Amino acid sequence: MRQTFPRSDQRHLYASRTAVDGACPSCRAERLEEYRVLSDGGWFDVCKCRECLTSVRRVPAPPFGSYRPYVFVISDREVPNAQR
Numbered sequence: 001m002r003q004t005f006p007r008s009d010q011r012h013l014y015a016s017r018t019a020v021d022g023a024c025p026s027c028r029a030e031r032l033e034e035y036r037v038l039s040d041g042g043w044f045d046v047c048k049c050r051e052c053l054t055s056v057r058r059v060p061a062p063p064f065g066s067y068r069p070y071v072f073v074i075s076d077r078e079v080p081n082a083q084r
Contacts, residue, residue: 015035015036015037016035017033017034017035018033018034018035019032019033020032020033020034020047022056024049024051024052024054024056025054025056026049026052026054027049027051027052027054029049029050029051029052031049031050031051032047032048032049032050032056033047033048033050034046034047034057035048036061041060042060042061042063043060043061043062043063044058044059044060044061045057045058045059045060045061046058046059
């Protein structure tokens with residue numbers, strides 16, 4: 001099977017993080033960031049404190065990330081019952 005994406009020329013890959021307003025409930029630092037993590041339960045969108053790594057928010061991410069399989073694209077359309 002051929003890969004459709006070329007290998008990265010960077011030595012390390014970095015996940016983009018977005019700064020969030022607010023304070024950490026544990027250490028009161030105002031350094032919250034949102035990003036996606038992979039854990040034993042799958043992918044999650046998290047909001048964590050950069051100082052103490054306390055999870056402020058953790059919600060399951062879409063199962064395929066930003067990729068939408070063709071089956072899901074079709075199921076989002078309105079299709080009359082006669083055509084199903």
